[in-house]
Amino acid sequence: MNLGVHQGYRYQACYQTFQLGYTCRAYQAERKAQTIELAMNNSGIRDSSRVLHININLVIIVLKNLHTLFNYIPS
Numbered sequence: 001m002n003l004g005v006h007q008g009y010r011y012q013a014c015y016q017t018f019q020l021g022y023t024c025r026a027y028q029a030e031r032k033a034q035t036i037e038l039a040m041n042n043s044g045i046r047d048s049s050r051v052l053h054i055n056i057n058l059v060i061i062v063l064k065n066l067h068t069l070f071n072y073i074p075s
Helices: 029-040 045-052 056-064
Strands: 008-010 017-019
Touching: 029 045, 029 056, 045 056
Parallel strands: none
Antiparallel strands: 008 017
């Protein structure tokens, strides 16, 4: 049984971790960019999840975290 575990790496200077391969498609950087692009082109959450083959909740999480991706502070 494959659990889909990928090796993690750690920067020695700042101790942040990152991962080269992902099992879940939603956590790939390309999927996040595609989710944002679809939202900017006026696609709905259900449409985005259907096109990208990811869960609706993950689309919502990506869209909620946009302010941290772009360092956006609402006024």
